[in-house]
């Protein structure tokens with residue numbers, strides 16, 4: 659089945675968890691498009707030009723072990739405003755979306771720009787406080803020393819930049835199904851996503 663599921667939303671809303679779970683449920687391939695921007699951001703922190711980095715991105719770059727740090731997240735969000743960086747990443751994402759067995763892509767502009775014809779579009783969100791608390795727990799679990807306040811400020815700064823940029827800003831597609839995970843367990847959030855995807859059969 660060639661079905662494309664586009665899942666967008668702000669940082670730490672639960673997109674990644676939901677995307678992995680629904681990909682597994684339906685047997686679709688999954689692409690976390692944030693990793694592309696994080697890999698470019700990590701290169702920029704090493705002094706490489708963002709557009710050159712985006713054009714030369716390889717599969718190994720997506721496996722670098724520092725991509726989940728707050729520094730790389732901010733660098734990713736900053737490079738993601740550059741139109742030529744975004745343009746360099748479009749073909750790869752669209753080719754992935756057209757995989758024969760079905761594909762789930764999660765990011766910020768999948769339903770609006772990358773796959774406007776996706777069969778299913780979800781917009782996963784949650785309050786900034788809930789998202790910051792989740793990210794704080796994730797980071798402190800990995801030994802990072804960032805405080806709750808720092809993590810909340812980081813989340814808000816990224817929301818602000820991602821939603822207000824000129825190029826492919828974060829916003830729900832007109833036909834997206836909204837899922838607010840603020841008060842949902844992971845199981846309930848995944849069940850809502852599965853139901854929304856099944857409903858589009």
Ligand code: DC
Pocket residue numbers: 669670691692693695696731734735738764765766767768816820
């Ligand atoms: O989903 P994430 O937190 O890994 O994304 C990191 C940054 O990359 C995010 O703050 C904005 C950017 N991004 C984007 O602009 N478009 C996407 N499709 C995915 C991520």
